[in-house]
Amino acid sequence: MGDILVVAEHRGGQLAAVSLEMLSKGRELANHCGGQVAAVVIGKDADRYARRLAQHADTVVVVDHHGLEDSPAEPSQRVLSSIVSERKPKLVLMGHTSFAMDLAPALAVELGAALATDCLDVSARDGVFRVTTAPYNGKVRAVYAFAPSDIIIVTGRAGSFPVEQAQGQGDIEVLEYDVEQDGQRKVFEGYVEPEASDVDIAQAKVVVSVGRGIKDSDKLELAEELASALGGVVACSRPIVDYGWLPAGRQVGQSGKTVTPKLYVALGISGAFQHVVGLTGAKMIVAVNKDPHAPIFGVADYGIVGDLFEVVPALTQKVRELKA
Amino acid sequence: MNVVVAIKKVVDTSEAADVVEVDAAGKDISKAGLVSRLNDWDGYALEEGLRWREKLGGTATALTVGPRDWDDVLRTALAMGADAAVRVDEDAASMDCRSVARILATAIGKLPHDLVLFGAQSEDFGSAQLGPMVAQMLGLPHATLVVGLDVNDDRVHVSREIEGGARELYTLTLPALLTIQTGLNRPRYVSFSRIKRAREKEIGVTTLHELGLSSADLVPSVTLERLELTPAGRRAMLISGNPEEAAGALATLLKESGVI
Ligand SMILES: Cc1cc2nc3c(=O)[nH]c(=O)nc-3n(C[C@H](O)[C@H](O)[C@H](O)COP(=O)(O)OP(=O)(O)OC[C@H]3O[C@@H](n4cnc5c(N)ncnc54)[C@H](O)[C@@H]3O)c2cc1C
Ligand SMILES: Nc1ncnc2c1ncn2[C@@H]1O[C@H](COP(=O)(O)O)[C@@H](O)[C@H]1O
Numbered sequence: 001m002g003d004i005l006v007v008a009e010h011r012g013g014q015l016a017a018v019s020l021e022m023l024s025k026g027r028e029l030a031n032h033c034g035g036q037v038a039a040v041v042i043g044k045d046a047d048r049y050a051r052r053l054a055q056h057a058d059t060v061v062v063v064d065h066h067g068l069e070d071s072p073a074e075p076s077q078r079v080l081s082s083i084v085s086e087r088k089p090k091l092v093l094m095g096h097t098s099f100a101m102d103l104a105p106a107l108a109v110e111l112g113a114a115l116a117t118d119c120l121d122v123s124a125r126d127g128v129f130r131v132t133t134a135p136y137n138g139k140v141r142a143v144y145a146f147a148p149s150d151i152i153i154v155t156g157r158a159g160s161f162p163v164e165q166a167q168g169q170g171d172i173e174v175l176e177y178d179v180e181q182d183g184q185r186k187v188f189e190g191y192v193e194p195e196a197s198d199v200d201i202a203q204a205k206v207v208v209s210v211g212r213g214i215k216d217s218d219k220l221e222l223a224e225e226l227a228s229a230l231g232g233v234v235a236c237s238r239p240i241v242d243y244g245w246l247p248a249g250r251q252v253g254q255s256g257k258t259v260t261p262k263l264y265v266a267l268g269i270s271g272a273f274q275h276v277v278g279l280t281g282a283k284m285i286v287a288v289n290k291d292p293h294a295p296i297f298g299v300a301d302y303g304i305v306g307d308l309f310e311v312v313p314a315l316t317q318k319v320r321e322l323k324a
Numbered sequence: 325m326n327v328v329v330a331i332k333k334v335v336d337t338s339e340a341a342d343v344v345e346v347d348a349a350g351k352d353i354s355k356a357g358l359v360s361r362l363n364d365w366d367g368y369a370l371e372e373g374l375r376w377r378e379k380l381g382g383t384a385t386a387l388t389v390g391p392r393d394w395d396d397v398l399r400t401a402l403a404m405g406a407d408a409a410v411r412v413d414e415d416a417a418s419m420d421c422r423s424v425a426r427i428l429a430t431a432i433g434k435l436p437h438d439l440v441l442f443g444a445q446s447e448d449f450g451s452a453q454l455g456p457m458v459a460q461m462l463g464l465p466h467a468t469l470v471v472g473l474d475v476n477d478d479r480v481h482v483s484r485e486i487e488g489g490a491r492e493l494y495t496l497t498l499p500a501l502l503t504i505q506t507g508l509n510r511p512r513y514v515s516f517s518r519i520k521r522a523r524e525k526e527i528g529v530t531t532l533h534e535l536g537l538s539s540a541d542l543v544p545s546v547t548l549e550r551l552e553l554t555p556a557g558r559r560a561m562l563i564s565g566n567p568e569e570a571a572g573a574l575a576t577l578l579k580e581s582g583v584i
Binding site for chain 1: 337338344346353421422425444447448449450451452453454455456457459460461465466467468469481483484485486487488489490491492493494495496497500506507510544545546547548549550551552553554555559560561562563567568570571572574575576577578579581583584
């Protein structure tokens with residue numbers, strides 16, 4: 001079936017969890033279909049991740065380059081295209097992260113490889129690779145098959161592939177690459193960390209979160225009243241920040257914060273994957289949504305199917321009564 | 325400065341999950357009864373492109389690969405202030421991303437372009453592939469998930485969003501291609517009368533043949549085999565009753581479980 005190459009990602013001294021997930025998936029596919037699993041990790045001091053990766057991989061290729069602290073996509077593309085051209089893996093796996101979103105499509109074109117992004121599953125049967133994706137914000141599942149001849153690149157959704165226990169000890173190779181920035185046409189200038197927020201939603205015990213279903217910034221009051229009755233804070237999904245109705249520090253999800261409350265109340269939030277990844281630490285999730293098929297009910301513990309403008313004031317009232 | 329913005333039309337399923345069904349061919353959802361509109365991300369891309377063109381002069385062209393009924397998103401673009409609109413008359417929905425990218429790259433190559441803007445992803449099949457694919461095909465530097473940009477002579481400074489709300493900063497030399505993330509501006513409101521007036525403006529319709537492409541250039545590398553509704557992985561216990569009753573029952577549950 002050919003070899004598998006997994007691109008491992010790291011930032012701020014931490015290996016991305018999704019990279020180990022993809023590596024576990026790569027191992028599983030190789031166990032089924034034969035072939036070797038190699039992991040590549042690129043960046044300054046990337047060797048510190050090699051041992052961990054070698055538990056799953058037959059080979060770990062460390063590309064230690066000093067130009068950059070972490071691994072922005074642009075120099076990584078040149079490193080990876082040369083590694084892939086040389087080693088000719090059948091399948092290249094990486095997490096569907098902001099790094100991969102920048103890198104994978106350009107790399108696929110450069111290598112003439114086939115590409116599928118944001119996949120929930122990858123399988124290989126009878127010589128055909130297939131992936132599953134979740135179009136229309138998760139409302140449907142799509143199964144794609146790859147043409148047999150190409151090199152295949154797949155980016156996988158975080159949390160879709162369990163990390164298996166592994167005690168292997170693959171070989172570690174260190175490569176030196178000269179990664180000058182691309183003729184200066186794209187120059188990395190640095191990172192900006194998120195600004196400190198007025199309210200720290202990450203530490204709050206109760207979070208009342210509003211989504212696009214709130215319709216109007218005037219209606220945020222409804223959430224504030226419920227939050228104050230519950231002794232919690234107000235957070236939101238991304239569109240609410242995009243509209244300028246709440247500051248960025250209140251956003252929950254992939255590009256916002258991860259919250260860990262005892263209670264998370266989602267009001268008019270559909271439950272897109274990029275939102276619910278921020279909820280993995282919540283003890284109890286309650287959702288109010290007028291759509292009984294909203295994906296948020298797939299992660300919530302309790303749900304009310306109904307109009308939030310009717311349910312929320314009633315709920316605030318009942319909570320106040322029970323607390324009195 | 326010449327701007328090209330790639331846009332597409334999508335069906336709005338955000339509040340319509342209970343009417344979403346797979347169509348007879350099993351390759352897409354059934355669009356009957358659903359409203360179609362401009363891809364959310366592309367509205368932000370258009371707004372950004374128009375602002376820079378208004379500031380720096382030049383032309384702004386909106387470009388789509390789609391069937392005739394996608395003309396209305398081009399009209400929206402014209403009503404917002406685009407100088408020209410081009411539609412490549414092909415059903416992009418039935419092609420793989422690389423083929424659509426090939427068509428877009430060829431079309432953009434024939435247009436004046438200093439700044440090429442894409443949406444970060446589409447709302448329907450949401451692959452987030454097209455922007456960087458087209459950049460690679462055209463040999464342009466690119467940055468994805470852009471949440472801030474500033475054009476300065478022949479450079480563009482961009483801030484791109486990464487996980488957890490952090491950002492990466494880059495400087496790119498023009499011509500460059502950026503994919504735009506939601507929230508970096510407030511797309512202007514276009515009144516119905518402006519859209520109506522834009523009906524008189526011409527949309528340049530072109531074909532694969534005119535672009536010098538043939539089906540041999542568009543061999544799919546991935547094929548959609550089937551589509552199915554997401555199984556109802558229902559976890560939530562749904563509380564029934566009218567709003568009063570449901571709210572009362574929920575409050576009691578919260579009290580019993582000790583969270584209030
Ligand atoms: C790279 C990337 C990063 C992202 N990062 C994040 C992130 O960090 N956080 C995030 O939240 N999103 C993020 N997103 C966006 C995400 O994909 C979704 O678009 C977003 O979460 C949707 O927000 P929503 O649920 O509020 O809106 P919608 O999906 O529009 O849902 C609105 C919901 O409200 C319901 N509703 C409407 N009216 C009522 C009513 N009267 N009563 C009750 N219910 C009602 C509807 O049924 C619907 O389910 C990201 C996207 C990308 C591409
Ligand atoms: N058929 C199309 N015509 C023009 N632009 C498109 C088309 N499909 C996608 N795009 C652009 O590519 C972006 C990303 O789409 P995707 O890669 O499908 O997620 C969109 O936001 C649009 O800017």
